[in-house]
Amino acid sequence: MMRGEERPCPVCGAHAAEVLHVRRFVLPDGHPFVAGYQVVTCGTCGAAYATPLPPQEAYEAFYRDRSKYADAATGTGGGVQPWDDARLADTARQLAELVPDRTAHVMDVGCGAGGLLRHLRQLGYSRLTGIDPAPACVAAVQAIDGVRGLVGSLFTLPATATPADCVVLSHVLEHVRDVGAAVDGLRAVVHRDGCVYAEVPDATRYADFLVAPYLDFNTEHINHFSVGTLRRLFATRGWQVTASGTKTIWSSPSTQYPCAWVAARPRHASDTPSTEEPDTTLRHALQRYVKASETLLSAISANCDRAQLAIREVFVWGTGQTTAILLAETPLGTTRVVAYTDSNPIYHGLTIAGVPVVPPEQLRERPEVPVVIGSLLHGAEIVTALTARRFPNPIIRLDFSIP
Template identity: 35%
Template sequence: MSFTLTPTSPLPRAYTVVACQRCGFVYADTTGTVEDYGRHYTDFSLYEDPHTATGSGTSDEDRERFSDVVGLLARRFPSHARILDVGCGSGGLLVALRNHGFSRLTGIDPSERCVSHMRGLGLAAARATLDDIPGDLGPFDLVMLSHVLEHLLEPVSALTSLKKLLPQGGSIYLETPDASRYTGRPFVPYYFFDTEHINHFDQVSLANLARAAGLEVACAAAKDIPVKGGHRYPAVFCIASKTADDQAATPLPDTTLRQALSSYLAECAARSLRFALLDREIAAGTPLALWGAGSFAQRFMELPWVKNHQVVAVVDRDHKKVGQEFAGRTIAPPDQGLKDLPVDTVVLVLVALDGESVAQEYLRLGLPYRYLIGSNY
């Protein structure tokens, strides 16, 4: 996999997806270090703006997703349980737990802005990474990592470290994308492969991870969660507990994950051929303005034929991206970056989810340029 990134990004521009011959786990063989990924989530967090990021709890999709998690946890833990959310972003899950009656809640996140936002909501929060957990934190009856493990370069070390925050009998809730069910989804090609998602779990590999950290798996199951555009996103979760016998267990062989991901990659390769139709709709040399500098655009800009066109503008609503350089242009807010472009410019909406709503936002700007929605191809 290869990506066009901003010059200041600490993440690798390419990696190879590999599978462990012993246990079958699939992951990105990246040259990035723990420090590189730590800097990325500290300085370039995608989860600071509640209006552009998932997990803030402000969208209907987030509210449905968190209601499901809270319902599960409320059946297993009392309202006075001490709960820590690791990588909590803007605190949407913690707010949902508080609304359900839980009161002893704490969040940690590497982003100072996320921490400030949570404190503004009246939640206990600390700026921390998994390599620098405050010594006075804990103990907790439940530690949650919801859509965090797929981002971690060393997930076993992370769980082993977090286990120290649990008393005997304490639990960890783990949730990640379900890589065994990537196929057949109405997302853009290679949607599940980006610079941040470097681990690919299913039920077997997620349970193996917990056992490798010396935890005992109490339950594991698959589910679908709602995302923008009315789509459903495959996920898997497990709850594991700390016991007196906290020795690492031998992993169970995962015989299906590699094949499932091979099928997904073949599906993506076939669907990527449809981008040739987009090439035919844009005359050679036509100026392009990109709406979006996220993972879809990062993959899209690596397509060979794109280099036949001149990128004249890049816009994005994410304040963290504004001012950064991408595809040779400085990223600007949409209402500023699309002014006074060549009359034959084509605006490419490179948003992976709900491109139609972004197109409507573009139309409200009243600009004269033709636009195309990349996810429609």
């Protein structure tokens, strides 16, 4: 695991930050990210972010080599699942209002398996480019008729990427360590009269959409934006913000997720730069989120005790972000886990504290061992899949009796 380095504020560059929360994770062995960090708010501009963190290169390597978005069946962004597809269709319609010209060159950076590009194609766009660090994602993009796919990122933009009329950053900036450099790099791929559309989770509403404790303070989401701090990020780096707002998207068949978005274009000499006030809402909103997460965590810990996890062997289904937090913060961390399993094959063969992550079929070899559902976001889907595939193992849901 890599050592973390202190970060300045990703929005304004200041170093004066107040600690809001200390996060810990139990991650797969050899995972390149840190096993914990502080969530802080900037005393100057009000932005919120995680620190200390490994360098940007660690994130580049992670999204290139270990992208969970490369698996079409489980990764978001491909639009394979109906709820994911619905939100991509919605974003495509929003972009069509922003850039009505169907001959405009639209470039999706961090495009995953290309679900948004597929919807833009269906709306009639003829010049579409998708860029993603994961080769498997780019292969999926190239398979979409009429869409060009290139391997790269905001930091390693492909030399063959010609400037676009609209660059889309959909759920990218919350994953980036060196945010300012990423936004500056956009200048090379946005036409002088082109625009950027950036969408991120809306951290001011995390508490209103709480599903699993601290799920938004995960290993990949390292910046927590409000509309205000997102506007400020672009406005202070030579961009003219033309529109911004909030929306909600589906994050599972039954849960919604809050988002903030901004549209901006390169600032011209004739423009009057907009002045963005420091954000005064984010700190309080995140304090509310911490409090709500703590309450939920206590309820889950009580359910662990009720399920007598301390005295039994279990399998754990789900090796994602919620499991990483539950292992660090609840009695699940001291339970005797026989093996972990996950629907996403990218995790098979890893170990967590020496315990292997196996394909789901191997659970049948120990039918008497119960399966703890480690995901709260996709808990209902996992239970449905287990039942449909006639797994004999008893099921333990940690969120079952939570009001």
